Amino acid sequence: MSTHKFATQALHAGHDVQANGGTRAVPIYQSTAYVFKDSDHAANLFALAEPGNIYTRINNPTNDILEQRLAALDGGIAAVVTASGTAAIATTLLTLLRAGDHIVASSSLYGGTYNLLSVTLPRHGITTTFVDPSDPENFDKAVQENTRVVFIESLGNPKLDVLDIKGISKAAKAHKIPLIVDNTIATSYLVKPIEHGANIVIHSLTKYVNGNGTALGGAIIDAGTFDWTNGKFPEFTEPSAGYHGLVYADVLKEASFIAKVRIEGLRDYGSALSPFNAFQIIQGLETLELRIKQHSKSALALAKWLQDQKEVTWVNYPGLDSSPYKALADKYLPEGQSGLVTFGVIGGYESAKTIADKTQLFSLLANIGDTKSLIIHPASTTHQQLSDEAQKTTGTTKDLIRLSVGLEHIDDLKADLKHAFSLIKAKAEA
Numbered sequence: 001m002s003t004h005k006f007a008t009q010a011l012h013a014g015h016d017v018q019a020n021g022g023t024r025a026v027p028i029y030q031s032t033a034y035v036f037k038d039s040d041h042a043a044n045l046f047a048l049a050e051p052g053n054i055y056t057r058i059n060n061p062t063n064d065i066l067e068q069r070l071a072a073l074d075g076g077i078a079a080v081v082t083a084s085g086t087a088a089i090a091t092t093l094l095t096l097l098r099a100g101d102h103i104v105a106s107s108s109l110y111g112g113t114y115n116l117l118s119v120t121l122p123r124h125g126i127t128t129t130f131v132d133p134s135d136p137e138n139f140d141k142a143v144q145e146n147t148r149v150v151f152i153e154s155l156g157n158p159k160l161d162v163l164d165i166k167g168i169s170k171a172a173k174a175h176k177i178p179l180i181v182d183n184t185i186a187t188s189y190l191v192k193p194i195e196h197g198a199n200i201v202i203h204s205l206t207k208y209v210n211g212n213g214t215a216l217g218g219a220i221i222d223a224g225t226f227d228w229t230n231g232k233f234p235e236f237t238e239p240s241a242g243y244h245g246l247v248y249a250d251v252l253k254e255a256s257f258i259a260k261v262r263i264e265g266l267r268d269y270g271s272a273l274s275p276f277n278a279f280q281i282i283q284g285l286e287t288l289e290l291r292i293k294q295h296s297k298s299a300l301a302l303a304k305w306l307q308d309q310k311e312v313t314w315v316n317y318p319g320l321d322s323s324p325y326k327a328l329a330d331k332y333l334p335e336g337q338s339g340l341v342t343f344g345v346i347g348g349y350e351s352a353k354t355i356a357d358k359t360q361l362f363s364l365l366a367n368i369g370d371t372k373s374l375i376i377h378p379a380s381t382t383h384q385q386l387s388d389e390a391q392k393t394t395g396t397t398k399d400l401i402r403l404s405v406g407l408e409h410i411d412d413l414k415a416d417l418k419h420a421f422s423l424i425k426a427k428a429e430a
């Protein structure tokens, strides 16, 4: 399979048709548990002496196909799917870190991730230093003795900054710590962070991978490139009390991390993906390439059009010539820059709210990556809980409107926005 192109792997990777009853579509294995042949067989499975299914919180044949497919598409050695993108992030960090550990993270992050790192994990003794991600040296400078991971988004949400993954991976490597990249907005079609040095890739499958807003899901993909025996990760080199004395690095070698995510992380935190959702996500993944190309094309066209509207004060899209991230976009996202566009309007906070209220094709909701166009005003919604300072560092200015450009005809989207713009103008003149 590894020689096949992206579109082909998205349709076939991981699905052994004959081993699955000749099914052309991936079947839904809606079973909570699996019958053991006998007690010895069960004992072997629990001891990892032979592969097999035990309980759907740990593994499931439908999820397994999705996991193999996602690992293939991102160039990883294995993957674990989770109940949501948030579950993927939390399970990854809780698998790797313990109280006293430290994270260096990009300040330009999804609001939920920002809260996890800045508020919730500190309650468990895990702290984060957020850095301006535009210079890889900032990551290098923020690393402390107890730093154990670097966390970034390849394309920041909602700032839409393109990160220099290669430069940041070099900084992480110099300190012998892994680089984790949330690749949700770009998707593995537009950029494969592992090719640029990432050790772990995370996706919210809820967004472009599922693609039509019907199922939550997440994924953790292991590049298999990190040396867990370098002295900084005793959990991998000392007998695990959580798995009858297993020494991960000895037994599971380069797959130590992803194995620990499954056999301890899924077991203890319970973030399993429903096989029904895995099935839905597989339907979406089949057409990811076609969709993300069109989302990118429409978003660029709409961004250019927005630049010419007199109600619009600024437009941010990494593919625009005016974008400060254009050079990085050319390097990391040459096939397209995904479907999100942000812009500001005259009249600031109130006008932005009016536009979010008055568009009709663009649905006002807190999601992205849907086939249908979406709109939100982050300062009054998704990023409302953040302090003024945090809103600033995450790039969520008061006048910012975020569009998730869907697959409707671009003329209809323009007309919808134009109508909403006419209403703020009327308001301003009244």
Ligand SMILES: *Cc1c(COP(=O)(O)O)cnc(C)c1O
Pocket: 084, 085, 086, 087, 110, 112, 113, 153, 157, 182, 184, 185, 204, 205, 206, 207, 216, 217, 218, 368
């Ligand atoms: C949505 C999102 C998440 C969280 O994913 P859920 O599936 O909603 O839990 C994480 N990172 C990014 C970049 C996202 O856009």
